[in-house]
Amino acid sequence: MFGVSIDNLLNLDQKYYEIDDYQSDIPRWCPGCGDNGILTATQRLLREEQIAPEKTVFVSGIGCSSRFPHYMNTYGFHSLHGRALPIAEGIKIRRPDLHVFVNMGDGDCFSIGAAHWIHALRYNMNMVAMVHDNNIYGLTKKQASPTTPKGLKSNTTPRGAVLEPLNPLVTTLAVSNVSFVANVVEWIPDLLFDVIKKAFHHKGFSFIRILQRCPHFTPHVFDPIMNEPDRLRLLTHDDGMVIPDAIKKIYKNVETHDPSNIHKAREYASDMETIPIGILFRDESIPTYDDIRKPTRPNTPSVINEALQQEFDKFGIKPKND
Amino acid sequence: MHTTETPQSKTAPTGQNAKPTVIDEHIIEIVSDSGEGAQTAGQAFGTISARMGNGIWTVEIIPAEIEPPPRTSSGASGIRIRLGSNQITNMGNEADIIVAFNEQALLGREETGNLKKGATIILENRWKDHTNNVIREQYAEVMEHLLAEGYNVIEIPMEEETLKIVKNPRRGKNMFVLGMLSYIYSRDMELAREQIRFAFRKKGEKVIAPNLQLLEAGYNWAKNNLDFQYEITSPPISKPMVVTNGNVAIGMGIMASGMEVCAMYPITPATSASHYLSEVFENAGGMVHQAEDELAACAFAIGASYAGKCAVTITSGPGMALKTELLGLASMAEIPLVLVDVQRGGPSTGLPTKVEQGDLLSAMFNSPGDNPKVVLAPSTIEDCFYSMITARKIAETFRIPVLVLSDANLATGQQPYPRPEFKEEWVAPPYDQNPVPEGTIPYDWDEKTGLSRRIIPGQPGGLFRVTGLAHTRDGHVAYGAGVNQEGCDKRSLKIATFQKTLKTPRVYGPEEGDLLLVGWGSTRGAIEEAVDKARKEGLTVSSLHLKFLMPMASGIGEILKKFKKVITVEINFSDNPEREMITEENRRYSNLAWLLRARYLVDVDNFSNVHGQPLKPSAILEMARRELKKLN
Ligand SMILES: Cc1ncc(C[n+]2csc(CCOP(=O)(O)OP(=O)(O)O)c2C)c(N)n1
Ligand code: SF4
Ligand SMILES: [Mg+2]
Numbered sequence: 020m021f022g023v024s025i026d027n028l029l030n031l032d033q034k035y036y037e038i039d040d041y042q043s044d045i046p047r048w049c050p051g052c053g054d055n056g057i058l059t060a061t062q063r064l065l066r067e068e069q070i071a072p073e074k075t076v077f078v079s080g081i082g083c084s085s086r087f088p089h090y091m092n093t094y095g096f097h098s099l100h101g102r103a104l105p106i107a108e109g110i111k112i113r114r115p116d117l118h119v120f121v122n123m124g125d126g127d128c129f130s131i132g133a134a135h136w137i138h139a140l141r142y143n144m145n146m147v148a149m150v151h152d153n154n155i156y157g158l159t160k161k162q163a164s165p166t167t168p169k170g171l172k173s174n175t176t177p178r179g180a181v182l183e184p185l186n187p188l189v190t191t192l193a194v195s196n197v198s199f200v201a202n203v204v205e206w207i208p209d210l211l212f213d214v215i216k217k218a219f220h221h222k223g224f225s226f227i228r229i230l231q232r233c234p235h236f237t238p239h240v241f242d243p244i245m246n247e248p249d250r251l252r253l254l255t256h257d258d259g260m261v262i263p264d265a266i267k268k269i270y271k272n273v274e275t276h277d278p279s280n281i282h283k284a285r286e287y288a289s290d291m292e293t294i295p296i297g298i299l300f301r302d303e304s305i306p307t308y309d310d311i312r313k314p315t316r317p318n319t320p321s322v323i324n325e326a327l328q329q330e331f332d333k334f335g336i337k338p339k340n341d
Numbered sequence: 342m343h344t345t346e347t348p349q350s351k352t353a354p355t356g357q358n359a360k361p362t363v364i365d366e367h368i369i370e371i372v373s374d375s376g377e378g379a380q381t382a383g384q385a386f387g388t389i390s391a392r393m394g395n396g397i398w399t400v401e402i403i404p405a406e407i408e409p410p411p412r413t414s415s416g417a418s419g420i421r422i423r424l425g426s427n428q429i430t431n432m433g434n435e436a437d438i439i440v441a442f443n444e445q446a447l448l449g450r451e452e453t454g455n456l457k458k459g460a461t462i463i464l465e466n467r468w469k470d471h472t473n474n475v476i477r478e479q480y481a482e483v484m485e486h487l488l489a490e491g492y493n494v495i496e497i498p499m500e501e502e503t504l505k506i507v508k509n510p511r512r513g514k515n516m517f518v519l520g521m522l523s524y525i526y527s528r529d530m531e532l533a534r535e536q537i538r539f540a541f542r543k544k545g546e547k548v549i550a551p552n553l554q555l556l557e558a559g560y561n562w563a564k565n566n567l568d569f570q571y572e573i574t575s576p577p578i579s580k581p582m583v584v585t586n587g588n589v590a591i592g593m594g595i596m597a598s599g600m601e602v603c604a605m606y607p608i609t610p611a612t613s614a615s616h617y618l619s620e621v622f623e624n625a626g627g628m629v630h631q632a633e634d635e636l637a638a639c640a641f642a643i644g645a646s647y648a649g650k651c652a653v654t655i656t657s658g659p660g661m662a663l664k665t666e667l668l669g670l671a672s673m674a675e676i677p678l679v680l681v682d683v684q685r686g687g688p689s690t691g692l693p694t695k696v697e698q699g700d701l702l703s704a705m706f707n708s709p710g711d712n713p714k715v716v717l718a719p720s721t722i723e724d725c726f727y728s729m730i731t732a733r734k735i736a737e738t739f740r741i742p743v744l745v746l747s748d749a750n751l752a753t754g755q756q757p758y759p760r761p762e763f764k765e766e767w768v769a770p771p772y773d774q775n776p777v778p779e780g781t782i783p784y785d786w787d788e789k790t791g792l793s794r795r796i797i798p799g800q801p802g803g804l805f806r807v808t809g810l811a812h813t814r815d816g817h818v819a820y821g822a823g824v825n826q827e828g829c830d831k832r833s834l835k836i837a838t839f840q841k842t843l844k845t846p847r848v849y850g851p852e853e854g855d856l857l858l859v860g861w862g863s864t865r866g867a868i869e870e871a872v873d874k875a876r877k878e879g880l881t882v883s884s885l886h887l888k889f890l891m892p893m894a895s896g897i898g899e900i901l902k903k904f905k906k907v908i909t910v911e912i913n914f915s916d917n918p919e920r921e922m923i924t925e926e927n928r929r930y931s932n933l934a935w936l937l938r939a940r941y942l943v944d945v946d947n948f949s950n951v952h953g954q955p956l957k958p959s960a961i962l963e964m965a966r967r968e969l970k971k972l973n
Contacts, residue, residue: 043806044817073801076648081809088806089818094798095806096647097818098640099670105637109644109652110798112630113601117648117798135640138633318601318626318650324763326624330593331760336392336582 041065041072043092053231054084054151056205060212061120061149062091064219075118078107080132082124082158084151084231101131104139104148111144111309118219119146126156129165129187139224140194142308147218147225150187151205153233154240161236168240187228188288188299192281198223198305200284201260201298204230204241204251207270210296213261217298223307230294244294248272252287254297270296361527361570366396366425368433368457369526371518372450373442374411375404375418378515383420384755385536386522390422391584391757392532394575396429397422398866399586400955401753402450403694412468412476414449421455424526426575429756430721430866434959436460438525440518442499443468444483451487453954459491461569463521465514466496495567497521502562506554516552520559527572530560581760587725587751588614591681594729595653596625597761599768600679602652604630604641609693610749611657611683639664643671643678647807648798650769651677651737653729657685657693658700661707668742669708670809672832675784675793677736677743679729684748686953695953696749698862699913701932704744705891711829713836715739716891718746720865723758724888725751730767737769739835740795746890748912750863750955776801782815783807784831791834836892843889845896850876850883853903855972856965858884859945860910861933864956868910871961882965884910890936898941905972909933910961911949 041062048054065075075093079085081100088095094117098106107121128136128150139148155173156162162175165185172179191200199221201214211229218225232241244250248269254276255262267273272293276283278301287295316322369386373379380401387399402419409416423433435457441447442465450456468480487494499517500510507513516537523533534553541548585593591614595603603622605615619629632638635656642652656664661682671678686692687699704716715735719728725747732743777796783805785793796803805816811825812818848857849869860868865886875882885900887893901907915931916923930938931949938945948964 071801072804073799076798078644089808092804094804096644097806097808097810099666099809102636102640102667105632105640106644106647108637109602109604109641109646110648112628112641112645113650114648114798134633135637138637312628312630314601314626314628315623316626318599320599320765320768323596323599323625323768326621327593327597327761327763329624330596330621331581331583334583334585334589335760336578336584336757338578338580 036066036069036072038062038066041092042090044089046090047086048083049235051232051234052083053153053205053229053233054087056208056211057122057149057151057229057231058087058090060205060208060215063212064215065093067216068219070118074116075120076107076110077120077122078103078110079122080124080127082127082156083233084122084124084153084157085127087122101127101135103127104132104135107146107148108139108142108144108308111146112312113314115145115309121146121148123148123150124157124164125150125152125154125166126164129185137190137194140191140226141196143196143198143224143305144308145222145224147215147227149215149227149229151231152187152228153231153237154184155233155237157233157236171237171240186288186291188295189285191226191228192285192288192300196305197226197300198302199225199298200300201225201227202230202295203227204244204296206232206245207266207296209263209266210253210260214298217260221301222303223305250293251296252290252293254287254295254299256298258298258301260297361572363572363574366423366429366573367438367526367571368421368423368436369522370402370419370421370436370439370450370455371515372402372417372419372439372446373515374416374446375406375408377418377442377511379419379442379518381540382515382519382522383422385519385533385540386528387422387755388584389523389528389532389536390424390526390573391582391755393529394578395573396425396427396575397584397755397757398429398432399423399753399755400432400750403753412443412445412479414445414452417446417449419446424573426573431870431958432750432754432867432955434957438463440522441465442514444480448483451490456492459493461493461495462487463495463497465499467498467500469496497562497566502558503555506558507551513551513555516555517559517562520556520561521563523556524560524563525567525570527570582757583760584755584757585722586753586755587719587722587747588683588753589617590722590725591655591729591747592617592621594726596622596627597726597763597767598730598733599650600653600733601627601650602630602642602645603627603655604632604638604645604652605655606632606635606638606660608635608657608660610685610752611655611660611681613752614655614681614683635660635663636667639667639680643667643676646671646678647676649772651679651733653679653681653733655681655683657683658687658703659690661700661703665707668714669710669712671742672708672712672714673809674807675740675832676807677740677795679732679736679743679745681729681745681747683752684746686951692953694749696863696955697912697951697953698746698748698864698932699951700746701861701890701913702935704746711833713833714742714744714891715836715839715889716744716746717889718862718887719751720862720886720888721758722751722754722756726758726761733769735839737795739792739839741835746862748863754863772797774799777803784812784814784816784828786814786827786831786834789834790838791831792838840892840894843892843894845894845900846885846887848883848885848900851881852883852900854881854883855905855969856880856882857901857904857907858882858910858961858965859887859901859907859933859937860884861887861890864910864912867956867958868961870958871965874958874962875965878966880965880969882969887933890933893940898943901937901941901943901945906946906968907937907943908946908948908964908968909937910956911947912951912956913949914951915947915949
C-alpha cells in the first residue's frame, strides 16, 4: 500500500527495549563474582541487537552460574546439572525463530555434561554456549573441577588437586564440525562483549569459554595471568575480535590471528603459559543440525493423515470382496 | 519337480486330490541359526494368514547375540506363529509343528517344553551324513531322543533343494520353508507371492525372482512328498484391517498423535520402533533424533516439548533408569512428555531380548521425592497404537510425564486389527504463540484441580523461568516450607483430577466368584484364554486387566473384594513363599501385587516368574485349578 511494506509499518509500532527490559530478579551472586559481568555483557548484547525478550531462551544447568536465566527477563530454563545442552538442542530443533543461549559452569559442562559438550559441538546447532569457568565447583562449596589447576587445595583435594587440568580449548578444537571457539576473561568487559556479540552472529554452535573469577572459593587462581598482562595473548583480526586502543595499552601481547586457521588455533590453545583471548576458530560453512533436520513437510493433520494412510496401506488387509 | 530320489521312506507322495484336514488352530515354530531368515519366513507366513482372514499372533525367538555360535540350543533364532479360525490374542501353549534348520536349535525348543507331545518335526537332513563326525553323532543322538519321545519326525533335504535354485543356502532356505508351510496350511499362493514381493521390495527384482522360485519349490516339494495337509478356515474379512507388530503400532501411533519429535538412544527391544519411525516419520513432518545417550535423548525431548508440541522418547529398562532424573524434572517443571518403555528382562542389563514386566514399580517411583506421573500399559498390538494418542493428550492436558509400558512380547508380536480411521482430534493442536496478558504466571495452579495454563516460549507477555528447584507460582526459586508443600500438593492434585476421568475396568467373566486373576500389559490374551478354559471346566474364575496403573480407576477395590481369592498374573519377580527363609514379613511380591495390597488392603497373592517367556494360558489354567482346590 503506497509503497510502504507491511514490515516497515510494524516496525513503527515496535517497542525500543532498554536494558531494564532484560533485567529480572536482582542477582544473588557473591560480591565481586565474575558472573555479574557476564550477565551485564549479555544484557547489553540483547539491548544492542534489540532482541524481543519473548524470542529468547536462556538455558542453564545447575551451579552458581546456572542461576543466570533467573536474572534475565526472557524465557528461561534452569535445568539439571550437566543437561543444559541437550535441553537447548531440543528447544532449538523446531524453533528456528528462538534465540537460544546456554550458560554452564565448568563442572556442568566439562565434567557431568562432558558427553553432551562433545556432541553439541558435532551437532553444531545454532546457539551460543557460555561456560563460566571459575576453575572450581562453586555452588557445592569448593570441590575440584576438571579445570582446577594441579596443586590447588579444595575440599576434596585438601592436599592439592592431584591431576593436570583439562584444557577445554584443545578438546573443543579437536571435535569434528566445531564451528566457533572463543576464549575470554570476564574482567575485560569490552572484549567479553565483543566476543559474545560475534558468537551471537555466528551461524552454528558458538562455544565461549569464559574465565570467571570466584572471589569466594578461588580468589587467587587467576593471579598469575592478572598480575602479568602479557600472559594474555589477544587475538585480533578483521574477522575476529576488535580490541579498543585503551585495552591495547594495558595488554600489549596482541597478535593477528585469522580464525579460519584451525592449525594455528590449536597451537594457541595448547599453550599453557600464554592464554589466548579472542576468537580462535570460526567456520561459517559447517551445516547446522537444525538446518539438516529441518522438516520438509508441515506436521499438520492433513499431512499426518496422508502419511498414515500410506502406512495403513503398506500393512493393510482388504475385505475379501473388495 | 519330480521326485526321483524320495529321501524319506516315512512320507509317501499324496495325490493332488487328497483332502486337507480342517482344524481350528495350530501353533507353528520355525527355528534356525541366527541369520538364516526364519523370522522373515515366519512373519511373511503370519501376514499371509492374516490376509486370508485367520487370527494370528507371532512371537520372535531371539538369541541375545547377533551371531551366536551356530548349531547350539541357546543360539536358536526363530519365530512362533499361532494361527486360528478366530481372533488369537496370545502365543498359546505348545507347538503342533516345528520346522528346524538344525537339530540343536530344535533341541533348544524341545528341552524347554515348547513342543506338544507327538508334535510334527520337520528337520533339515543335511547333518545326518555330514562329513564332520561330531555333527553326525550329535544329529544321531538327538534323533534317537526325539523318536524315543514319540515325536513325528520328518527329515527333509532343505539344503539340497534350495541349492538347486540359489548358491547360498543360508539365504534361501527360509523361502523354501515358507513354500512348504504354504502347502501344508493350504495358503493362497497369490498372496504368498505378493508378500515376497513386498518383503524384498527394497532389494529389487534380482532378489525377488529367486525367492519366488524357492517359494514354488517348497510348495511343490511338500505337495509331492508329504501325506498331510491342513486347512484353517476363517470368516470372510468384512472390514479393512492392518497387521503390524507392537513397535510398528507405537511408531504409527506417535505419528497419529501429532507429536513431532522422537528422541532416542538404541536399546533392545525398543529400537525397532525407532527404526520404523526413522523411515516414515518425516513423511508426517516429524523427526527421530538419535542422541548421544539416554540422558540426552530425554533432555532433548523435554526441550522440544517445552518449546513446542509434546515430544516422545523411547527406551527400555536400563535406558529408563538413566532418564529418571530428567523425568523428575519434567514432573517438577510440569513439562508434557511421553516416555515409552519397551520392557525387557532385568535387573541391570538382564535379558535384553526376553519378555518381562519388571519396570512397573520403577516407572512409578523412579525419581527422588514425590514425582507424580501417569503410567499406562497397552495390552494388545492395537492398543499400542491408540495408547500413544491417549498418552500425548494426557501429557499435554495435565502437563505431566506419561509413561507407556510395552514389552518384548508386544514389540515383536504381530496381530491383525481394524484399520484405524483417522480423526483430526488425535493430532496435537498447533502450539500457541498468542500474547498472554502481561504478568501471566507459569504455575497459576487451580485450587481444585491443580491444573495451570501452559505458556510456550515466543508468547509475548509470558516471560518466565522454568526450574527443577522448588518454586512459587510465578516460577521463582523458593525454599520456604509452605512453597514446596503447595507445589507438591498441586502437582499431585492433577493425578486425582485425571483419575476422575477414568472408567472402572470391566471384569472378564462374572463380577464375583472364587478366584480373580489380575493382570496388566501384554498378558491379557493369555489370562483371558485361561479364564475361558477354566470356566468351561466349571471353575468360577474371572479376570481383570488394568490399563491405567498410575492412577488406578475407581471401583477396583470393590471388585477385588467380591472374590474369595485374588491373584495377580505377571511376568516379573516375586519370592517363592515355599522357601524356608520366606515369611509373610519378608516376602517380596510381584509388582502389581505390591500395589494392590498397598492401595486396597486386600490379601492379594501373585503368580509370577522371570523365565523371560510370554506366559502360556495352560500354565495360568493349571495355577487356577490348584488355587481353587486349596479354596474348596
Ligand atoms: C546430578 C547432580 N549431581 C550433583 C549435583 C550437585 N552439584 C550442584 S552444582 C555442582 C557443581 C557446580 O560447579 P560448576 O558446574 O563449576 O558451577 P559453579 O557453581 O562453579 O558455577 C554440583 C556437583 C547436582 N545438583 N546434581
Ligand atoms: S561462590 Fe564463587 S561462583 Fe558462586 S556466586 Fe560466589 S563468587 Fe560466584
Ligand atoms: Mg565452576
